Amino acid sequence: MTYPLNVDWKRLRYGVEIEFVEGKPLEVELPAGWSMLTNELQVDERGMPSGAELTSPPLAWSEREQIRLMTERLKATGAAANWSCGLHVHVDLSAWGESIIEPLLDAALGTQDALRRLMRTAGHRRMFCPPVTREMRERYAARPGSNALHNPGRPQSHRCGINARAWYDNGTVEIRYANGSLEYDEIVRTVELCLRWTAAVGAAKALPNEPEALARALGAPAEGYPPPPEPPLWHLERMWLEDALVPVLAPLVTERMPDGEIHTIRPEPGGRLLVEAEDECGAIRRFTARPSARGWELSDCPADT
Structure with missing residues (x-):
């Protein structure tokens, strides 16, 4: 395992995480290796927890028809992808090993804006895929490891849009920019773009930071990715309320939970707020x-709340 190394993008294995609302997750027949994460809930049009996250096993490009099969099974139960959903692609880095992480961070700094714009990431979803920063790159250079790649702040945003920290979890890079979709063509175009980008980084190719130019350089489609959905006004207002309350409530949470970061703040009957915080584990x-x-x-x- 070494860097740089030319690897045909079609030889890279990948996995997809497909978020959805509605449907009947427990009734979906799962092929070997596929998982239904019923604790990974999204938000439906009424603001209620809904759906689940469907995850694939490591797949070869030649096995992509499994994605068509699974999205059709989801839709047959009434599932849909709405504004609260995302599509995440994991790409295997084992051909290069840990030696690719620093070049991957450099490539993220140089191309992440173009990649995000190419995938048309919805504005309200950017908190789930913040950019890699130069401070993060410097931390990693000084002390390589998973902790250097943590994006501090609200846990919804601790995984960057190009999440190199996934290498230390499962040997992949996770690319989180795509909007949610249950459409096979949109998902497969997204997978192809992620595979081509990772292969180009692994080969040490210079890449532009403009969407159309990046697509041309990679030989990837310039269009056809999941479109950005429009969230309801009540959801935007909920986000604005959270943004205003996090600095106020964070010190109180830290007193009780020193390693805790606020995950969500939601209004409840009686004038109370439900505050969920996540620890480092x-x-x-x-x-x-x-x-x-x-x-x-x-x-x-x-405990039973």
Whole structure:
């Protein structure tokens, strides 16, 4: 395993994570290796938890028809991809090993804007795929490892749009820019783009940071990726409320949970807020918050909440 190394993009293995709402996730027949993550819920049009996340095993390009089979099975149960859903592609890095991580970060700094614009990432979803930063690159150069690639802040945003940290979890790079879709052609075009980009990075090719130029340089489609959906106004207002409340409630959460970062803040009946925080291991702890004459009060939720 070494870098650089020319690898045909069609020889790279990949996996897809397909988020969806509605449907009947537990009734979908799964081929060998496919998984239905029923705890990975999205948000339906009423603001309720819905759907699941369907994940594939490592696939070869020649096995991509499995994606068509699975999206058709999902749609047959009434599933759909809405504004709350994303499509994530993992690309195997074993041909290069850890030696590709620094070049991958450099390539992200140089092309991530073009890649995001090519995939037309919806504005409200960018919090789930923030950019790789120069500070992150410097941290990694000083001390290589998973911790250097963590994007601090709200856990919805701790995985960058080009998530090199996935190498330390499962030997891949995860590309998170695509909007949600259950359309086979859109998903496969996204997979192809991710495979071509990773192969080009692995071969140390210079790549432009303009969408159309990047597509030409990679030989990838310039169009046909999942379109950006328009979220309802109530969802945008919920996001604005969270943005305003995170700095206020974060110190209270930190007092009780030193390694915790706020995951979500949601209003509840009775004037309370449900605050979910995530620790560095990914475990969720729930609190209720309430404004009072003495300021904000934070309490632990009962275990069965």
